[in-house]
Amino acid sequence: MALKELEVRYATKRSRDYKLADGEGLHLLVRPNGSKLWRMKYRFEGREKLLSFGAYPQLGLAEARLKRAAARLELAAGRDPGARPDRKPAMTFEKAARAWHEHRAASLDPGHAARTLARLERDAFPALGKTDIRAVTSADVLAMVRSVEARGALDVSRRLKQHVSQIYRFAIPHGWADTDPAAYLSDLLKPKPRVRHMARVGMEELPKLVQAIDAYDGEETPRRRAVTRAALLFTLFSWARTNETRLATWDEFEGLETAEPLWRVPAARMKMEREHLVPLSTQAAALLVSLREISKTGFVFPGDKPNQPISQNTMIYGCYRMGYRGRQTVHGFRGLASTWANEAESYRPDWIEMALAHAERDEVRGAYNSALYLTPRRRMLQDWGNLVEHMVTSDAGVRRDDVEEVGPPLTAVA
Incomplete structure (x- = not known):
């Protein structure tokens, strides 16, 4: 069912993000801090993607629907409405991740800092590094984590998921991203095997x-x-x-x-x-x-x-x-x-x-x-x-x- 202007205007904040759907992928994301952001989910070449249109009330319901219509015309023509063919993304995931790592490296043990960066370079950057940090989806992060789980490195997969969330918590205040795509993945991670306690006498x-x-x-x-x-x-x-x-x-x-x-x-x-x-x-x-x-x-x-x-x-x-x-x-x-x-x-x-x-x-x-x-x-x-x-x-x-x-x-x- 399509949204009404009053529903958008009086949508109240909650303890967690929630969405108000307007149809055809368009929805209003309401954040715990009270901000309201227009988003559009769509699929291109079999992959789920997300468009960011702007914040309410600066961008009203009618304007958001116009942007949705323009995006759907692009899709109908076989083009990705989220693509930027003439210029590189303003901030890739890798650039943001390296900025985050440099910001905190001085406070870490050198060995720990080196291992953190090595994990990102080995697993996260090949999968997510060149993507605009705003365009990375939960599905993208989960696919990266699953590839690490597949080789049995469950502790590494959990650390990588934590690193991604930390990177987004660093990126959001800088205006590079709006949401953390790894925020709700904890329940989807492969559980650690039950601890086998080492033999000991009474x-x-x-x-x-x-x-x-x-x-x-x-x-x-x-x-x-x-x-x-x-x-x-x-x-x-x-x-x-x-x-x-x-x-x-x-x-x-x-x-x-x-x-x-x-x-x-x-x-x-x-x-x-x-x-x-x-x-x-x-x-x-x-x-x-x-x-x-x-x-x-x-x-x-x-x-x-x-x-x-x-x-x-x-x-x-x-x-x-x-x-x-x-x-x-x-x-x-x-x-x-x-x-x-x-x-x-x-x-x-x-x-x-x-x-x-x-x-x-x-x-x-x-x-x-x-x-x-x-x-x-x-x-x-x-x-x-x-x-x-x-x-x-x-x-x-x-x-x-x-x-x-x-x-x-x-x-x-x-």
Whole structure:
């Protein structure tokens, strides 16, 4: 049904965009800020497109219908009414995206900024880059996202959708675009597969596991045995992921022999692509200090090959050798620590999630909450270190021939 002038004049704003249709593709888009914009949807060569005519009341209903009629004449003649044959688009998606990236790059970690631009150059620019930013439709963005999902990169596809929305939020105030075509695509994204929790023993078996690690006897040489044992213990103490531990370098640690030792894990090695600060317990710091005697490279946990860290499988094979195949993984150490901290009811969930380097589930809250909680996390990890140390008993089977290789056993670390 055709619109009436009074319907257009008195259309009120709502919490979300909505449309008032006039027929033959013409509609009035009413924005949450109260602006009213004339749009016309049409198809050309099998592709859905969108024309922008102007804002109401500067462009009235009658004038909008005249523009619709002119556009339909172009379509009838086999021409695209939205085409600009004599000049390039005033602002392409790629130009706007690069302007957005340049605007925010200085506030980002260089590695994170480079990865963001690389994603756009690999996936977004080939699909959308040369298109006038006003002409990009939701279908265009969804097609780009689907192509990324097709290769199994679900995390990348979600990040790209977020980048597109951020680019449009930057472009709209500059007058380059009017709407965000990615705004309502969240429900159409392919869901992430259900998280498969890594195997771990029950909390009642934690003391036995700690004792098995402290008495580790699964490598051919004392040096390999000492490094594997230290890597397992340090990962248990710090709640780190496997790659965060095995690729650790000495220059990432500060104040190991002070009251506030700290580990700065660079953003490039973090799952969430941002620097992670780990306040170390006295047990973790003492373990590192004792390890310096056998670490002859820049890596804290050196492997058998020159200037290389321990392999990806070193620690998990260590769990196998201790008899925990299928029952306990290295990643499962994090689950044990999280269970302990949550069940203790003495530590806020924010501290626990930050210690595990998890992303804020509430994206809006995450954008504003930049607290690091270093002081309460230091106390929490120190309590955990004290608990783990207490679990090691005098009959844990620590071999004295390893003392010179990696320093004192855990039972002697203060």
